[in-house]
Amino acid sequence: MTVYLLCFILLLVGLYGVITKRDLIKIILSIGIMGYAANLMLILFAYRSGAIYPILEKGVSPKIMVDPLPQALVLTSIVIELGITAMLVALAVRLFEKYKTFDITKIRRLSG
Amino acid sequence: MILPFFIIIPLLAAFLITLISGKKDDWAIILSIIAALSLLVLSVFSFVTIGGNTVVYNMSAWKIPYTICLVLDALSSFMLLIISAISLTSLMFSIKYIRHLSPSWKYYALFMFLVTGMNGVIVTGDLFNLYVFMEIALIAAYALVAYGSKAEEFEASFKYAVMGSISSTLILVGIGITYSTTSTLTLASIAKVLPERNPQVMYWVGGIFMAGFGLKAAVMPFHAWLPDAHSSAPAPISSMLSGVLIKTLGIYVLIRFFFNILGAPAIFKTIFLVLGSISIIVASFLAIGQWDLKRLLAYSSISQIGFILLAMGIATPLAIFGAVFHVLNHAIFKSLLFYNAGTVEMAIGTRDLREMGNLTKALPVTSSTSMIATLSVAGMPPFNGFFSKLIIIIAAVQAAHPGYALIAVIGSLLTLVYYMKVQRYGFRGEKLIEKPDVKVGLGMKASMIILAILCVVTSLLVIPGIREVTLDPVVSVITGKTDYIFNVLGR
Numbered sequence: 001m002t003v004y005l006l007c008f009i010l011l012l013v014g015l016y017g018v019i020t021k022r023d024l025i026k027i028i029l030s031i032g033i034m035g036y037a038a039n040l041m042l043i044l045f046a047y048r049s050g051a052i053y054p055i056l057e058k059g060v061s062p063k064i065m066v067d068p069l070p071q072a073l074v075l076t077s078i079v080i081e082l083g084i085t086a087m088l089v090a091l092a093v094r095l096f097e098k099y100k101t102f103d104i105t106k107i108r109r110l111s112g
Numbered sequence: 113m114i115l116p117f118f119i120i121i122p123l124l125a126a127f128l129i130t131l132i133s134g135k136k137d138d139w140a141i142i143l144s145i146i147a148a149l150s151l152l153v154l155s156v157f158s159f160v161t162i163g164g165n166t167v168v169y170n171m172s173a174w175k176i177p178y179t180i181c182l183v184l185d186a187l188s189s190f191m192l193l194i195i196s197a198i199s200l201t202s203l204m205f206s207i208k209y210i211r212h213l214s215p216s217w218k219y220y221a222l223f224m225f226l227v228t229g230m231n232g233v234i235v236t237g238d239l240f241n242l243y244v245f246m247e248i249a250l251i252a253a254y255a256l257v258a259y260g261s262k263a264e265e266f267e268a269s270f271k272y273a274v275m276g277s278i279s280s281t282l283i284l285v286g287i288g289i290t291y292s293t294t295s296t297l298t299l300a301s302i303a304k305v306l307p308e309r310n311p312q313v314m315y316w317v318g319g320i321f322m323a324g325f326g327l328k329a330a331v332m333p334f335h336a337w338l339p340d341a342h343s344s345a346p347a348p349i350s351s352m353l354s355g356v357l358i359k360t361l362g363i364y365v366l367i368r369f370f371f372n373i374l375g376a377p378a379i380f381k382t383i384f385l386v387l388g389s390i391s392i393i394v395a396s397f398l399a400i401g402q403w404d405l406k407r408l409l410a411y412s413s414i415s416q417i418g419f420i421l422l423a424m425g426i427a428t429p430l431a432i433f434g435a436v437f438h439v440l441n442h443a444i445f446k447s448l449l450f451y452n453a454g455t456v457e458m459a460i461g462t463r464d465l466r467e468m469g470n471l472t473k474a475l476p477v478t479s480s481t482s483m484i485a486t487l488s489v490a491g492m493p494p495f496n497g498f499f500s501k502l503i504i505i506i507a508a509v510q511a512a513h514p515g516y517a518l519i520a521v522i523g524s525l526l527t528l529v530y531y532m533k534v535q536r537y538g539f540r541g542e543k544l545i546e547k548p549d550v551k552v553g554l555g556m557k558a559s560m561i562i563l564a565i566l567c568v569v570t571s572l573l574v575i576p577g578i579r580e581v582t583l584d585p586v587v588s589v590i591t592g593k594t595d596y597i598f599n600v601l602g603r
Contacts, residue, residue, distance in 0.1 A: 011285070018278060026268070031277045038284040045292040070291065071239055077284060080247045084277050087254055091270045098263035109264050110340045112272075 003044055011037035024092040024102040028085060035081040039074045046070035114154055115169040115182045118192060118231040121154075125378075126224035133217035140217035141207055144224055146199040149183035151227070155192040162189045164585050166599035168237070176298055178599065183237035183299075183600055186585035190233045190436070191364050194443045197566075198355045199227050204347040205451050206310035208553025210460055213260060213346055225252040226352065230360045237600060238579045239287055239297045243280070246328075246361055250276050253357060257345040268337075268344035277339040279327035286320035289313065294505040300600035303373040318380055321369055329362020331421060332391040335414050342413065345455020350406060351447035352501040354413045359439055363420055366447050372589075372596035376427055384425030389519045391418025396526035405453045405463040405538060407529060409446065412489065415523060416442045424560060431507035433579075433587045440570060445497060448461035448563040452482040455556055456538070465534065469543030477557045479539040481564040486535055488567045490528040496571040503574070 014037055017030025046067035054068035065073070092102065099107050125147035133139045152240070162184065169182040203223065210219050229249025236242050254276070258269035291297060293313045294305040306314055323334070330338040338358070340568035342350050370380050392415050399411035416438070423435035455478045456471065457463045471479045491502070501524050508517035573582055 001272075011281075013226070014281075015278070018274065027274060031274065032279045033280075033286075034278065038281050038288065041257070041285060042288045042291075045288055069297075073287075073291075076240070076244060080164075080244065083251055084247070084273070084280075087251055088270070088273050091254070091258060091266055091273060094258070095263075095266045095270060098266060106269055110267055 004041070007037055007041050007044060010040065012027070013037075022104050024095065024104060024107075027104070028088045028092065031088065032085060035084075039077055039081075042070040042074050042077075074087070113167075113169050114158060115167060115184055115235060116171075117154060118151065118235050119228060120396060121151055122224045122227040126221045128227065129217055129221040129224065137211070137215050137217045137220065140220035144203055144220040145200075145222060148196065148203050148227070151196040151231070152200050153191075155189060155196045156192055158189040158497065159186075159193045160185060162186055162585070164588065167595060168600055177296060177301065180241050181237040181298060181600070182235045184235060185589050185596075185599065186549050187364075187367070187589040188234050190440075190583075190586045191360060192231060194440060195230050195234070196436050198352065198443055198447050199223075201447065201451075201562055202352050204555040204559040205351075205454070206346075206348045207555045209346065209348060209458060209556060209573050211453055212550060219256070219259060222252045222256050223349075223352075225358070226250075226256065228295065230356060233360055237299050239290060239299055239302065241297075242299075242365070242590075243283060243287060246283075247280060247355065249361065250280070252396030253341075253349075253353060256349045257341050257353075259346055259349065260344070262344075265344040268340035272337045272341040273353060275327060278547065279324045279334075282320055282327075283324035286317050286324060289320070291319050293317075298600075299368070300597045303375075303594055303597045303602065304354075307375075307564070311420050314374055314377065315379070318370065318374055322366075322380065322383060325362055325365045325369070326387065329358050329366065329417055329421075330414050331362075331387045331417065332394055332414065333387070335391070335395070338414060339407050339410040341412035343404060347406075347450050347457065348596050350409075350454070351450035354410065354450060355443040355447040358413065358417060359420075359443065363417065363424075363439060367590055369425065371424075371427075371591075371593055373594070375594045381425045381427050383420050385513070385516060386425075387424055388418045388423075389516060391415060392519060392523035393418075393526075396523055396530065399530045399532070400526065402530075403465050405456070405465055405468075405534065406450070408465075408534065409449050409453060412449075412527065412530065413442075413446055415527065416446070416489070417518065419501065419504055419523065420568075422520060423507065425509050426504075426505055426511050426513060426516070427591075428511050429587055429591050430503060430510065431454075431589050433583060434500055434503035434507055436583055436586050436590070437496075437503065437573065440573075441488070441496040441500050441567075444563055444570060445485045445564050446566065447497075448485040448560060449489070450480060451556065451563070452478050452485065455552055455560070459550050460545060461549060465537040468538045469541040471545055474545045474548045475552065477560060478552070481560045482539050483535065484564045486531045490531045492522045494571065495567050496573075497567075499571050499574045 014030045014034030051066045054065040125143050129140045166183040170179040232245030254273045258265045294302050296386040297393050327334040395411050395414035402438040420435050420438050423431045491498045505517050505520045
């Protein structure tokens, strides 16, 4: 139970960063932390204590392996997060060119 | 099997566009128009033939617990039809508009990725696959919002990307929790297993998905990104985002998940009702205060999405019919209004209502089609918006929700108020503008006229005979709730 709680706290750390930080790069990093927390949670759901790697060999029963599907999901989701992060960084670079700052309180040409 | 082609055609078009187009955008235009046309033909064919049936396609011929399956039923083919119709008109509008803005084949490649993502979300029958396609659509949308390369556009795109990633992470957590309880990712199997294993988890997952997909649908407390993103994007992309993207990633997934998988528990219907009412009223008041035409239209989108959610919350067959009909109508008239706004921005170089004037002489097609769209969205009798709003109001009264019916009436009156402002200042104001600075292209005019005609034609769908063959199968998919399990898995 403790590991799930810690994982949830990691998610909240990321969310806290996105909400409170004023620097574009720090916001991007916080989004990364949120993504890691979600991935970690998927891995934790697949984990069983004492289980082995999920590769089918002779004489190894599938019953003592961890669940391989969430690991495949996590690989996919890591690739997606790479794409999102690259997109965000590219946007941050272009925003810096236009506004000459990374501070979101100064990037306010659009009104609510 | 036509099912995988809904994904293959736009994806192939996107890759071919990046491969063969050199500096010019001619090949990109030709390829994307061909792809959009063939998608339209396929989706019309599937919508006409599907009836009440369900087609399941198992990828790589694996059986269902192991495969990623694609599912086509009346609801999916209805959404596919909307996507392909709007994307075709949007591409026709894009040719001249994007050449004026900054011509590049990249626009068309990204556009095709957007269509791929949306079609994928609609046809997939697998929860994680839905997430992947959603991300394809979203990344393309972030890039397209920033396409004009102005400072405000990057700002809007960044805001959209941050909000989008937060909601995507929430959705991924929800997928994880679902998988940990049910040990499956196929939507139909989840629907079968979840109530047996642990009904409590249903509420956890439902709450997380309500926040995640509610953010994609821009329901009122989660709406902050929409006015910026939809008003900063190029006009054809605004129409794609407002017309179909928020409905595909938001409304469609919410319907599929809460009606077909969870079986519409009462608490979530109440949440739909409350969120819908808040969206209708607050977004209408915010829209009245806007002077930027596209911003006003974006707030109006939030308000109209509220109508759809309200009808989903009432959840009687008549209300669901209203919701489905309003999805179609909103896609048509909101796209048309964004085309009008884009034409005005291109022709006289502003979208501030105070600087616009009487455009009836300078842009006759634009101002007359904008009148049709305005009457349609405000709910005037011969046009489609009147019928869907009337059905939603009648359904609310019938289901003993007179308070929500009153909110819907007030909402449609407020809609009339802010669209009268558009007409009064924007298209029929005092300052007569003689000539536009830039000539409006033929494709732009054609796409506006097509949608204006559709505004009138789709109101025929309320006639009982036509309704039985078109929208009633869609409604019965939604009201059939967990019949989805049997349709996909077999009895």
